Amino acid sequence: MNADSPSTNERLSLETLESLVMEAEPRVLFVEPRIVRRVIIQDRRIPGLGLRVPHSRVYTIERERLLVIADRSELGLSPAQELPRRVILIARPTDDEEFEHQANEDRLHAFWRLVFHGRVHAEVEQRIDDHEYNARKISELVRRVGAGELAEIRQVLTKDELLLPPQSDEEVFIEFLAVALELKYFAPWDLELFFPAIRDWQSVEYLWELLPHADWYRETQPVGAPERLAVPETPHLPARFSPDAPIDVMRANAADAERLLARASRTTDVGNQVKAAILQMRAAAIGTTSATEYRTAAEAELRKLTERLQQVWKLSPEETNAWWRALCPLLPYAAIGYRSLEARILYDLQKVCVAYERGVYRFNVWGWARSFGQESIRRELPLLETVQSAKHLRSTAARASSIRISAADRRCLMSLIDQVRARSDQELRQTVRPVIERTFDEVGLVPENIPERVARRKVIEELLDRLVERGFITMGDVRDFLSQNSLKLPDVSGPLELAWGDRLLRADRLLALALDGVYRPGAIYLRWSQRLSSLAFGTTPGRLLVRHLVLPFGGAYLALGVLMHFIAPHPVSSVVQTETGISDRQALPQPIPFDPPPEADPSPEPTELATASSDPPQSVSPVQKIGDAIEDVRDVAGNVAAKTFNETLGRAAKHTAEAAKIAQPLPKWFYIAWLFLGMFLWAVLDRPAFRKRVVKALYRLWAGAYWLAYQLPLSVIDSPLVRGILDSREFSIVKAYVLRPAVVTLFIVGAVWLLLREWSGSQNWVGNWQVWLNSFLALNLFLNSPAGRSVEERVLDICVRAWHELRFRIFAVIYHWVMDLFHDAMQWIEQTLYTVDEWLRFRTGDRRRFVVVKIMIGSVWSVVSYIIRFVMTLLVEPQINPIKHFPVVTVSHKILLPYLFHMRDLIRTSIGEARIPESTALAIASTVVFLAPGVIGFLVWELKENWQLYVANRPRGLHSMRVGSHGESIAGLLRPGFRSGTLAKIYTKLRYALRLESDPGHGYRSTQQLAHIDEVTLAVRRFVEREIGTLVDETRMLGDVQVTVGQVMSATNRFDIALRNSSAIDRPMVIRWEDVNGWLASSVVQAGWLADLSAADRERFENALAGLYKLAGVDLVREEVCRAVGVESIGMSTLDIAGDRVIILAPSGETVTYPLVFEARTLRASPIHDEAAPTAWPEVERSCLLFREKEITWSEWVARWNSPRG
Structure with a gap:
């Protein structure tokens, strides 16, 4: 900071900061945010109310255009003040509350970034106006970046609301230059995280190499603005527990410190080093003369903890010392509270030591009693000890990304945790994997071909993933992984297997014994649902019944029933006179008569109030009279309220009962519609050709509706004729003086009429044209005045x-x-x-009385926990899980709710009205009605997964599989959408976090998002490794060579996957999956060791790649497109996908397109511009361009790898 810089101690006003910025860059003008939004809306002709205005923090505009949109008074300009040719508008941070509390350097640095961003805009736009850049040159420059990179750039700029309309290549070029250069100078460490698809930034520097951006950077620097913001080494710590800040002596003193030390001594004697260290840190925070000694003692306790960890993980002395240095920074923050993240991390590590040192066992009281003492009453659980250690270590890793220590200390600790966790997970997998394999062999889950061997290995690894992540596996996990993969169950062989249980149920029983403590066997309702589903889905008669009767005609009946329920939800009110003589009036609920008790005298008795009023006035005081009157009013009000409540319930009950009595039979058209709809659904489910035609018809219907409702109006608006009219001065005058005042008049006068329509005479002035005309003229005059424009703008703001x-x-x-x-x-x-x-688990060293207490409590707790899990799994969880709730649970609620009071009456009638109160019956009925849909949702979800368990129900061909932790496919991870685009959403959150941080090492916010990205890339790595790596290993197509997955690099719309060959580690093959404008494209961006293979080996490996692409859901393969159009070598930047067509730029410079959604069998090339039709480009089969049109059936896939050539 130079000598002229402002003092850092004195807080500068916003006006002073603005003057410093404008001294450095005279083209800058600070205005209110509403002015910037108005300028952008009018200059860019953004339709609508302007609720979402992009790029509203900084905007560049020509001087003449600015003065047309905004007055000099609004801009804070004097009449004689001159403006530069192009102005950089900066919105004052009046909406940012955090900005006001920042330091002077931080605020100046933030303004500098905005000014530099605007300066890039101004300079590049000026060069475009001077024709240094034309549309063709900009398009060529942008296309050289690459199709996938360009798609990501456009997606990022649009998502961050930085891309201005019309969002053309020119706007993308300008905004990308501004954002990239801003990051290059102010946050270069964030470049690869904002645009991760650009791997080599030197390859795109040609975009700005001719621009003097370094001069712009220096010229826009305000006086006092630092080039780099100072990053605090550690975050702020509360004064109470700061190591160097003593607390109030009135609240703590030396005696308190001694008590804390005494407690610390007792806790360390029982092996609780973490609590002892926290207590000693709290003693040090009191601020006595021995504070340094106390902190040293706390660090010594952590030294004991790391020595215990050394025994668990077999650490070397150097690794033990590294752990101790990494844990010491957690102590000040752990002293804040036992529930802080730092304290939880230390306790998790201590739990790892306890699980290793004391072991775990259980008392099998029920098994010992059932076997009459044959089974051992005490059973050791060695696997549970290992799983607990892995679980605690995983929770430590999850919390480490959010701790509040410095970035360097956080990275060091996370690195140590990752190393130990990898070893621990590997040991757990090696221990449990053989157990699952033996169990599968015993029950008959044995593969019959190579693809099934690959699937079995994948199922076992996915079960191990779930065990490592969650700490246990269940019968549902085994069922789900079998259903989602190619290893299937055979049909039920007969009644004996149905009674004893199919192979899944037998595996459930064996795994519960072999993996005692870490495997949770299926509950009785899960086992019985599996038996029923095996009868329906695992037998030929059951499948015929389900496929040809239950699903089509049952679905048709439910669909029509729901449709009738929504169309005519109250059929009782429309019932006419029937043969029984019940009419509409009689069918409606009538008030319940209120009869006095029989013994009551029909003659009215005087009330207390009347009696009191008949007494002599002098006998009762006025205050007593008022009090008695109030009590009588309360009694009367209470009786009326009770009577009203009872009448309401009675009417509802009577309405429900009468509705049930007079319910009409279904009309004849219902059965006819049911028959035809059932036949239609049967054809859709059972006939693939018909289903394909139906899908195409629905797509055409949707495309036609989309064109009619959106594309046609948009094309009309964007036509030159309409655009010329809308941009004309005449239309601007009509809009300002006719359309806008007319709309405001209609809104205001209509609102006033709605508010005053109950008043007498309001109908008269509504039809008076003079009222409307006068209102229109008054509002027209007001809206087009300076005051009116200001009011309108503030209301919009x-x-x-x-x-x-x-x-x-x-x-x-x-x-x-x-x-x-x-x-x-x-x-x-x-x-x-x-x-x-x-x-309640038993550990070595427990006292005898604790063991007895745990046995007694554990016997009761096993029943209680079973009931809780039953209620949560079957009744509650399907209702709060949005995936399971809609539409099954939603429709079930809609159907069952009207029967609430009828069920209440049924309960009272069955049990007896004298035995059960009405409120109790209503509570029981409400519980059943509100929880029963959860059972329906649970059953539908379970049966949906059970259908694909069996070989006979296997899909005909290879299809996309679930990859992400939430069931996303590869396309679902990459393609933006409401329930997809997981990776893009994480990167959006990451960019938001990076804008809040100025730390090259990344703060805890961005570290959390980076951890989520690592989870996604790990899922992709496992998917590829378990599909193609295992296939290569099982088939030995490359001999003894093994194929493994190396680095997986992700971007907002891309995965780059390195496949390593054990014989050529340094030359990996890299395949790319990227979402380009809604199409999942695949390509080999680096051949690597693939080029060294023989022709036969290469063909076999390409067949394996084709299967991997099918499982990933790839839409097209770039190499196949190149071969189809006759281009042998084609660069990544010369093939693009835009909407519904693929664009190919030939080496000769000719650009042609092939349609992708056209339904013809052969596709013909067409020029991208208005040129003559190309003749050198061939007609291509549709399946040669679209990989998704090629079907790889399961039988072909099996035969391909079981044959000697495969």
Whole structure:
């Protein structure tokens, strides 16, 4: 900072900061945010109310255009003040509350970034106006970046609301230059995270190599703005537990420190080093003369903890010392509270030591009693000890990304955790894998061909993944992984197997014994649902019944029933006079008569109030009279309220009962529609050709509706004729003086009429044309005045802020609060059950009385936990899980709710009205009605997964598989959408976190998102390794050579996967999956060792790649497109996908397109511009361009690898 820089101690006003910025860059003009939004809306002709205006923090505009849109008074300009040719508008940070509390250097640095961003815009736009860049040159420059990279750039800029309309290549070029150069100078460490698809940034520097951007950077630097923001080494620590800040002596003193030390001594004697260290740190925070000694003692306790970890993980002395240095920075933050992340990490590591040192066993009381003492009452659980250690270590790794220590210390600790966790997970897998394999062999889950061998290995590895991640596996996990993969169950052989259980149920029983403590056998309702589904799905008669009767005609009946329920939800009110003599009036509920008791005298008796009023006035005081009157009013009000409530319930009950009595039979058209709809659904389910035609028809219908509702109006609006009219001065005058005042008049006068329509005479002035004309003229005069424009703009500004608050705070907070509430509730219940189970486990060294207590409590707790899991799994979880709730549970609620009071009456009638109160019966009926849909949703979800368990129900061909942790396919991870685009959403959150941080080592916010990205790439790595790597190993197609997955690099729309060959480690083969404008494209970007293979080996490996592409859901393969069009070598930047066509740029410079959605069998090339039709380009089979049109059936896939050539 130079000598002229402002003092850092004195806080500068916003006006002073603005003057410093404008001194450095005279083209800058600070205005209110609403002015910037108005300028952008009018300059870019953005339609609508302007609730979402892109690029609203900085904007560049020509001087003449700016003065047409905004007055000099609004811009803060004097009449004689001159503006430069191009102005850089900066929105004042009036909406940013955090900006006001930042230091001077931080605020100047933020302004500098905005000014530099605007300067790049101004300079590049000026060069475009001077024709240094034309549309063709910009298009060529942008296309050289690459199709996938360009798609990511456009997606990032659009998602971050930085891309201005019309979002052309020119706008993408300008905005990418501004963002990339801003990051290059102000946050170069974030470049690869903002645009991760660009692997080599030197390859795109040609875009700005001729621009003097270094001069712009120096010229825009305000006085006092630092080039790099200072990053605090550690975050702020509360003063109470700061190591160097003593607390108030009135609240703590030396005696308190001694008590803390005494407690620390007692806890360390029982092996609780973490609590002892925390207590000693709290003693050090008191601020006595021995604070340094106390901190040293706390670090010594951590030294003992690391020595215990050394015994568990077999660490070397150097590794032990590294762990101790990495854990010491956690102590100050762990002293804040036992529930802090830092304290939880230390406790998790201590739990690893306890699980290793004391072991775990269980008392098998029920098994010992059932076997009459044959089974051992005490059973050791060695696997549970290993799994607990892995679980604690995994929770430590999950919390480490959010701890509040410095970035360097966080990276060091996470690196140590990752190393140990990898070893621990590998040991656990090696221990459990043989157990699962033996169990599968015993029950007959044996593969019959090579693809099934690959699938079996994948199923076992996925079970091990679930065991490592969650700490246990269940029967549902085994069922799901078998259903999702190619290893299937054979049909049920007969009644004996049906009674004894199919292979899944037998595996469930054997795994419960072999993996005691870490495998949870299926509950009785799961086992019985599996038996029923095996009868329906695992036998030929059951499948025939389900496929040809239950699914089509049962689905048709439900669909029509739901449709009738929504169309005519109250058929009782429309019932006419029937043969029984019940009419509409009689069918409606009537008030329940209120009869006095029989013994009551029909003659009215005087009330207390009347009696009191007949007494002599002098006998009762006025205050007493008022009090008695109030009591009588309360009694009367209470009686009326009770009577009203009872009448309401009675009417509802009578309405439900009468509706049941007079229910009409279904009309004849219902059965006819049911028959035809059932036959239609049967053809859709059972005839692939018919199903394909139906899908095409639905697609055409959707495309036609989309064209009619969106594309046609948009094309009309964007036509030159309409655009010329809308951009004309005449239309601007009509819009300002006719259309806008007319709309406002209609809205205001209509609103006033709605508010005053109940008043007498309001109907008269509504039809008076003079009222409308006068209102129109008055509002026209007001809206086109300076005051009116200001009011309109401020109202719009309030609406924008309100929409922002609703969208990003209220709506988002409510949504996340609801979702987090149910998620946290489920997690809390699961964690509570796990905690109680863990507390009731028996460990070596437990006292005898504790063992007896645990046996007694554990016997009762086993029943209680079973009931809780039953209720949560069967009744509650399907209702709060949005995937399971809609539409099955939603429709079930809609159908069952009207029968609430009828069920209440049925309960009272069955049990007896005298035995059960009405409120109790209503509570029981409400519980059944509200929880029963959960059972329906659970059964539908379970049966859906059970269908694909059996060989006979295997899909005909290879199809895309689930890869992500939430069931996403590769396309679902990459393709943006409402329930897809997982990777793009994580990168969006990462960019938001990076903008809040200035740390080259990344703060805890960005570290969390980077951890989520690592989870996604790990899932992709496992998918590829278990499909193609295992296939190469099983077939030995390359001899003894093994193929493994190396580095997996991700971007917002891309995965680059390195396949390593054990004979050529340094020359990996890299395949790429990327989403380009909604199409999942695959390509080999680096051949590597693939080029060294012989022709036969290469053909076999390409066949394996084709299967991998099918399992990944690839739409097209670039190499196949090149071969189809006759181009042998084609660069990545010369093949692009735009909407519904593939664009090919030949080496000769000719650009042609092939349609992708055209349904013809052969596709013909067409020029991209208005040129003559190309003749040198061949007609191509549709399946040669679209890989997804090629079907690889399961029988072909099996035959390919079982043959000697395969």
